[in-house]
Every structure is written in structure tokens, then in C-alpha cells.
Amino acid sequence: MNDDIVAQLTEINKRLGYIPRAEVEKLARELKIPAAKIFGAATFYSLFSVTPRGKHVVRFCEDAPCHVAGGRAVYDAIRAALQLEPGQTSADGAWTFEMTSCLGVCGVAPVLMVDDDVYGNVTPERVAEILTADR
Amino acid sequence: MPDQFYRSHILLCTDPECLAKGAQDIEDALVRALDAHGLRDEVDILETSRLGHCHTGPEIVVYPEGVSYINLTPDAITEIVSEHLLKGRIVQKYQFTAEVRKDEELRAPAAKEMRIIMARCGVIDPENIEDYIADEGYAALGKVMSEMSPRNVIDEILKSNLRGRGGAGFPAGRKWEFAANQKSETKFVICNADEGDPGAFMNRRLLEGDPHAVLEGMIIAGYAIGAHQGYIYCRAEYPIAVRTIRIAIRQARELSLLGKDIMGTGFDFDVELRIGAGAFVCGEETALMASIEGKRGEPRPRPPFPAVSGLWGKPTIINNVETLANIPNIIRRGADWFQTIGNEKNKGTKTFTLAGDVVRTGLIEVPLGITLGEVVFDVAGGIKDGRKFKAIQTGGPMGGCIPEQFLETPIDYENLGALGSIMGSGGLVVMDDTTCMVDIARFFMDFTQDESCGKCVPCRIGTRRILEILEKICKGDGEEGDIERLESLSKFIVAGSLCGLGQGAPNPVLTTIKYFRDEYEAHIREKKCAAKVCKGLISYRILDTCTGCMVCSRNCPSHAITGEKKQVHILNDDLCERCGICLTVCKFDAIVVE
Numbered sequence: 001m002n003d004d005i006v007a008q009l010t011e012i013n014k015r016l017g018y019i020p021r022a023e024v025e026k027l028a029r030e031l032k033i034p035a036a037k038i039f040g041a042a043t044f045y046s047l048f049s050v051t052p053r054g055k056h057v058v059r060f061c062e063d064a065p066c067h068v069a070g071g072r073a074v075y076d077a078i079r080a081a082l083q084l085e086p087g088q089t090s091a092d093g094a095w096t097f098e099m100t101s102c103l104g105v106c107g108v109a110p111v112l113m114v115d116d117d118v119y120g121n122v123t124p125e126r127v128a129e130i131l132t133a134d135r
Numbered sequence: 136m137p138d139q140f141y142r143s144h145i146l147l148c149t150d151p152e153c154l155a156k157g158a159q160d161i162e163d164a165l166v167r168a169l170d171a172h173g174l175r176d177e178v179d180i181l182e183t184s185r186l187g188h189c190h191t192g193p194e195i196v197v198y199p200e201g202v203s204y205i206n207l208t209p210d211a212i213t214e215i216v217s218e219h220l221l222k223g224r225i226v227q228k229y230q231f232t233a234e235v236r237k238d239e240e241l242r243a244p245a246a247k248e249m250r251i252i253m254a255r256c257g258v259i260d261p262e263n264i265e266d267y268i269a270d271e272g273y274a275a276l277g278k279v280m281s282e283m284s285p286r287n288v289i290d291e292i293l294k295s296n297l298r299g300r301g302g303a304g305f306p307a308g309r310k311w312e313f314a315a316n317q318k319s320e321t322k323f324v325i326c327n328a329d330e331g332d333p334g335a336f337m338n339r340r341l342l343e344g345d346p347h348a349v350l351e352g353m354i355i356a357g358y359a360i361g362a363h364q365g366y367i368y369c370r371a372e373y374p375i376a377v378r379t380i381r382i383a384i385r386q387a388r389e390l391s392l393l394g395k396d397i398m399g400t401g402f403d404f405d406v407e408l409r410i411g412a413g414a415f416v417c418g419e420e421t422a423l424m425a426s427i428e429g430k431r432g433e434p435r436p437r438p439p440f441p442a443v444s445g446l447w448g449k450p451t452i453i454n455n456v457e458t459l460a461n462i463p464n465i466i467r468r469g470a471d472w473f474q475t476i477g478n479e480k481n482k483g484t485k486t487f488t489l490a491g492d493v494v495r496t497g498l499i500e501v502p503l504g505i506t507l508g509e510v511v512f513d514v515a516g517g518i519k520d521g522r523k524f525k526a527i528q529t530g531g532p533m534g535g536c537i538p539e540q541f542l543e544t545p546i547d548y549e550n551l552g553a554l555g556s557i558m559g560s561g562g563l564v565v566m567d568d569t570t571c572m573v574d575i576a577r578f579f580m581d582f583t584q585d586e587s588c589g590k591c592v593p594c595r596i597g598t599r600r601i602l603e604i605l606e607k608i609c610k611g612d613g614e615e616g617d618i619e620r621l622e623s624l625s626k627f628i629v630a631g632s633l634c635g636l637g638q639g640a641p642n643p644v645l646t647t648i649k650y651f652r653d654e655y656e657a658h659i660r661e662k663k664c665a666a667k668v669c670k671g672l673i674s675y676r677i678l679d680t681c682t683g684c685m686v687c688s689r690n691c692p693s694h695a696i697t698g699e700k701k702q703v704h705i706l707n708d709d710l711c712e713r714c715g716i717c718l719t720v721c722k723f724d725a726i727v728v729e
Contacts, residue, residue: 041429064490064491069490076692076714080692100372101331104151
């Protein structure tokens with residue numbers, strides 16, 4: 001019995017970028033538990049999305065150590081550069097902008113993540129450079 | 136195959152902070168340069184966790200000379216390889232010396248620190264179990280298996296007076312005793328590595344730097360309470376810790392230190408890794424168990440306590456990473472030794488993470504009972520940029536902000552509690568005089584209302600109401616009675632919430648009102664933010680000293696600045712979003728905040 005539902009949802013989220021309804025229902029049939037329970041878990045955890053996300057996901061730390069280290073100016077610079085508010089995906093499907101809770105690398109705050117890459121000591125000026133890097 | 140003999144060893148810090156500053160490029164450059172000089176078979180590269188100076192990374196240490204190089208770039212590596220490793224000449228300009236430290240106005244490395252739990256971090260290769268064993272690793276497990284009964288183990292931990300490092304400070308031995316007394320075939324040991332407090336990363340560092348110490352603690356805990364299965368619940372935001380744990384579990388199994396018939400004694404204990412998916416509340420023990428069971432990570436009422444009915448209804452102990460890492464030391468060196476560290480009610484050392492406006496941010500380990508002032512000024516080197524200390528926030532988002540007059544307070548569970556704050560997992564955020572305390576309270580409420588799981592109404596709706604009032608005050612719309620409303624709301628939230636999140640959520644608000652009431656009053660009555668932070672209470676103005684370089688107008692995201700080249704620019708206050716970008720890009724200090 002694979003009871004680790006969170007791990008299975010993580011796998012789907014990673015593979016498809018989000019957790020579609022059909023996958024929830026498939027998992028429910030396999031595990032013989034109500035789809036609502038799985039959907040409940042899928043909507044509870046912030047790393048999961050039940051709506052499609054952009055090709056690249058930009059995550060900015062919203063917590064205090066980044067905030068006091070000049071995070072707000074960086075946050076504004078990201079919003080301006082992407083023309084997105086947190087939670088939004090660009091119309092061309094290239095970018096999603098999300099906030100994340102602490103990534104635990106506060107020694108180099110403010111911190112932002114593009115997909116799986118972490119960038120530290122970010123300044124408003126560096127934002128454009130980070131976002132336009134080849135990936 | 137005989138062991139490869141290396142002429143030199145390079146320790147490369149691959150802590151996430153150094154990786155964020157380009158440590159991977161450094162490693163690639165090292166490999167390239169060593170290949171180019173044909174030194175690949177003579178020089179070994181070891182990836183370690185933090186070597187000690189995370190603000191000066193990426194860094195390496197070259198042995199046998201023991202030379203530290205800091206602030207590295209790929210070009211610097213090329214030079215170091217051809218000079219130091221090929222010709223044996225130390226490249227002084229990248230070397231970390233006392234001189235560099237003086238330049239950065241750093242004090243001697245953390246004079247009042249005491250490294251016991253973190254002693255191996257950055258010294259051993261965390262991905263090689265033999266390094267751990269060579270430094271007395273698994274000796275405590277050997278002692279437990281050969282000389283001690285489960286009852287002996289619990290007595291030793293009770294005697295040491297070790298208190299849970301997750302935040303509540305509950306005696307670890309008592310927790311174990313409760314679980315040991317339960318009659319059940321199946322019991323569980325859970326290691327809580329869901330370190331979610333903003334600014335706290337001591338558990339990450341420990342798991343990345345010395346994962347076997349935590350595993351050894353878990354196995355001993357399993358033996359003491361009669362459990363055969365353990366879980367490490369680690370948050371998904373820590374990919375490197377996840378990797379080191381996986382490797383540690385595999386290596387321990389290979390040497391029969393984990394799994395069936397441990398050390399040939401007939402005792403079975405295995406550990407499985409579970410990874411979270413981004414939910415702060417899962418650090419709460421009952422929510423964590425729900426998450427392992429695949430449910431929404433929501434807390435439930437206690438009792439029954441996990442020691443009686445925990446994971447899948449079985450007796451379970453949940454210990455923090457740092458609590459478990461203390462166990463091997465206590466067993467090996469004895470409870471009497473542990474008793475000699477700390478103050479009367481608080482024994483041992485505690486790791487803290489320092490963030491915010493101090494000279495030296497990062498991880499420290501100090502004996503419990505050290506004062507807040509000693510940590511801020513002696514260990515962290517004081518406030519950055521010559522500014523003035525304003526407050527220190529302890530215990531993460533559910534902790535309180537402590538002002539200057541209490542800097543002599545010893546850091547322990549009782550004294551921090553008396554000030555309206557908590558020990559928490561050990562995050563310390565230091566704030567200088569440019570910080571607005573109302574804004575900070577708003578900030579923490581934004582966090583807790585976001586992370587509230589929603590189960591308890593006072594927490595779900597109350598934190599939202601508090602946030603709305605604080606936002607109103609920060610916007611300049613505060614009214615008389617708001618402070619009293621915040622206080623009474625806080626009281627209801629504390630009384631009506633099941634878990635530590637709701638019970639602690641009002642702490643930042645209550646402590647800032649208690650110690651910085653004048654700032655709230657200035658915001659509400661005079662519509663003034665002394666720290667010039669709250670956007671609704673400030674405006675930007677361009678001075679006549681503006682040279683008309685146009686940098687600000689080009690960078691302004693809301694197009695609020697207009698003006699011709701070489702003429703004083705004009706700022707349209709209605710369009711201005713007070714983002715502060717103009718302020719940072721202006722080279723002539725011609726923009727002021729009022």
C-alpha cells in the first residue's frame with residue numbers, strides 16, 4: 001500500500017506543473033478513497049496548484065528576514081518586471097509569480113527562486129538580470 | 136581497491152546560501168582548472184555544509200595547509216589552482232585572515248559561542264557515514280545497545296533535563312516516559328524537520344551538516360520507547376537536507392545501524408523520510424501527523440497526546456531535529472556533563488539563527504542563559520551600518536518584539552515567556568531604528584493569517600481582523616479605540632485556538648503595543664510614521680539638487696516621475712506608489728521621504 005498521498009501529489013505536481021482534476025479522480029480510484037479527501041489535500045499545501053502554471057515559476061520570499069533586508073523593493077521590482085501580481089500567470093503562459101514562505105537561506109536575504117534555482121542577495125537592479133537569464 | 140591517496144583536500148561549502156551565491160560555478164571551475172593542470176588524481180574535492188562565513192561565500196578550505204579562501208569567483212579559482220595547488224604558493228588576496236575580518240569590522244569569531252551540536256558541521260563530509268563514525272558517531276548507540284536498558288536510557292535523558300528544542304521546552308525524557316509506558320505492539324518516533332519559522336534554518340544546517348547525529352538520536356529514542364518505525368518529516372523547501380537524509384538512511388542501513396537486527400542485538404528500527412508540500416502549520420505535531428497520514432495538515436485537540444494516541448492512533452513521540460541531535464552527546468558524555476552547561480532550569484546549548492540588521496547574520500550555538508545583548512553585540516557584532524538597536528524578535532512569527540531595556544534578559548524558556556515572547560525554534564530577527572514596529576506587527580499578522588489552517592474560527596477570522604486593523608493604521612486611517620480593539624481581539628484568539636499558531640499569533644501585536652505604544656499612537660493620532668516606512672503616511676519629494684540625469688524617471692514602475700534632461704524632475708504624488716526604487720537608484724541623494 002502506498003499511503004504517502006502527499007508524495008504522490010508532489011509527483012503529479014512536478015510532472016504536470018499542477019494537479020488536474022482528472023489526476024485527483026484517478027488517484028482516488030486507485031487508493032479507494034473519496035476524491036474530495038485528495039482534493040482537500042491538493043488545495044491545502046501551498047506548493048500544489050490545481051490550476052495550470054506558467055513555464056517558469058518565480059517565487060519570492062514573503063517573510064520577515066527578507067522584508068527587513070530590503071525585500072519590499074525587490075518585490076516591487078519583480079511585479080514591475082513581470083507585470084504580474086502574486087498568484088498570477090502571464091497571458092503567454094511563460095511566467096507565474098508566487099510568494100513562498102521562508103526558504104531558510106536568510107543569511108543571504110532577500111531571496112528569490114526561479115523554478116528550482118535560488119538567488120540570494122537580490123537587489124531591485126538584479127531582478128531583470130535574473131529574470132532574463134537563459135533557462 | 137586501495138584507498139586513493141590525495142595530496143590536497145579542498146572543502147567546498149555547498150550550503151544553500153553559498154549555492155545561491157554561485158558555489159556550483161566554483162565547483163565546475165575547480166574541476167576544470169584541476170583537469171587543465173592534470174591534478175585531478177592528486178586533489179580531492181569534498182562538498183561540505185557551511186564552513187563558517189556564510190556572508191562571505193562562496194568559500195573553500197584547502198588542506199593540509201588549512202587555508203580559507205572567501206568571496207570566490209571562477210577566475211579566482213583558476214588562480215588559486217595554478218598558484219596554490221600547483222606551485223604551493225598561498226594566494227593571499229582571496230585568503231580569509233584576521234585582516235579581512237578587521238576590514239569588515241567583525242569581532243573575533245563569536246567569542247561566546249559554544250559548539251556542541253554543530254561541532255561536526257562543515258568539518259565532516261555529511262554524505263559519508265565513516266566520517267561520522269570516526270568522530271565517535273554511533274558510539275552512543277553502541278553504548279545503549281550493549282550496556283543500557285530502555286529504562287536506563289529514559290532515566291539518563293530525564294536526569295539531563297533536556298527540554299524540547301522545537302519551541303515549547305517540554306522535557307524530552309518525560310515525553311519518552313509517557314510513550315514507553317503505553318502498552319502497544321506498534322509505536323512511532325517522528326523527527327520534526329518541518330522547520331517553517333521565517334528566519335530559522337538551524338535544523339536545515341544540522342541535517343545538511345551532520346544527518347547521522349539525528350538518525351542516531353532517533354534510533355536511541357526508538358529503543359527507549361519500544362518503537363520499530365520512525366519518520367523524518369522534512370519540508371520540501373530544503374532539497375539539500377532531503378538529499379543528505381536519504382543518503383544517511385541508506386548508509387546506516389548498509390552498516391546494519393538501521394533496519395533489522397541493529398548491531399546484531401535483535402532490535403529492529405527503520406526510518407522513512409516524508410516530505411511536506413508547503414504548509415507552515417504542519418510543524419505543529421498533530422498537524423504533522425495528519426500530513427504523514429496523507430490528510431490536510433490540520434491540528435486536532437489534545438488530549439489525547441501523541442504519546443498516547445498519535446500517528447494512526449498509535450503511541451508516538453515527536454521530537455525536533457535539534458532535540459534528537461542532543462541525545463547521542465548526552466548518552467556518550469553523560470547527563471552530569473550536560474548539566475554543567477546552561478543555567479538553572481535550562482541545560483545545554485541552543486542553536487539560533489540571526490537575521491536582520493546585525494553585522495554577522497547566520498547560525499550560532501550558545502549556552503542557554505546567555506543574554507539577548509550578548510548575542511546581539513558580542514556574537515553578532517552589533518548593529519549594521521552604525522545604526523541603533525531598536526528591537527529583537529525571538530521565536531519566529533509567534534514570538535514577541537523585545538526592546539532595548541530588556542537586553543540583559545537571559546535567553547531561556549521562562550524569561551522570554553515573561554516578556555510576552557517565546558523561545559520558539561530559535562529564530563532571532565534584529566531590527567534597527569529604521570524599522571516601524573506597527574509595520575512589523577502587520578507583517579507578522581499577514582504571515583499568520585495566511586498560514587492559519589482555518590480550523591479554529593478565532594484564529595482564522597481573528598487574525599484577519601487584526602490584520603485589517605493594522606493595515607488601516609498603516610494606511611493612515613487609524614482611529615481612537617483601535618489599540619484596545621487589537622488587545623481584546625488578541626485575547627479571544629489566544630483563548631479560542633487549538634494549537635500554538637493561534638495561541639501565539641497575537642504575540643507580535645501585543646508586544647509591540649506593550650513596548651512601542653507611542654508608535655501606534657503617532658500613527659493613529661498624528662498620522663506619522665517616525666521610521667518613514669508606512670506608505671500611507673509618507674510621501675517622496677525631489678529636491679532642487681536633482682541633476683536631471685533621468686535615472687529615476689526611467690526606473691519608476693508607475694511613471695510618476697517626469698522631467699527633461701538636466702532639469703529638476705517632478706514627482707506626481709497621485710501616481711507614486713512609494714516603492715522606493717527612485718530612492719535606491721538616485722546617485723545624488725536628491726530624493727527624500729517625508
